[in-house]
Amino acid sequence: MSREQSSRNSTTERLITVEELSELLRVPVRTIYRWQQVRTGPKAIRVGRYLRFRPTAVTEWLVEQESFQASQF
Numbered sequence: 782m783s784r785e786q787s788s789r790n791s792t793t794e795r796l797i798t799v800e801e802l803s804e805l806l807r808v809p810v811r812t813i814y815r816w817q818q819v820r821t822g823p824k825a826i827r828v829g830r831y832l833r834f835r836p837t838a839v840t841e842w843l844v845e846q847e848s849f850q851a852s853q854f
Contacts, residue, residue, distance in 0.1 A: 796833035
């Protein structure tokens with residue numbers, strides 16, 4: 782896939798809300814906001830006063846967490 786196609790896909794994918802991410806990860810909404818304050822967790826996009834997340838960014842973050850935890854053992 783070309784860089785242009787990849788960019789187009791990332792701008793047209795449906796963004797996830799904080800509440801949806803909370804349900805997906807099974808963590809409290811408050812945890813998502815705390816992660817953003819300390820700059821951990823999936824990378825967020827600010828849309829006005831709301832936080833949104835790209836599904837691909839969430840997936841990448843989860844893979845990073847698996848790799849990090851595996852290296853801890």
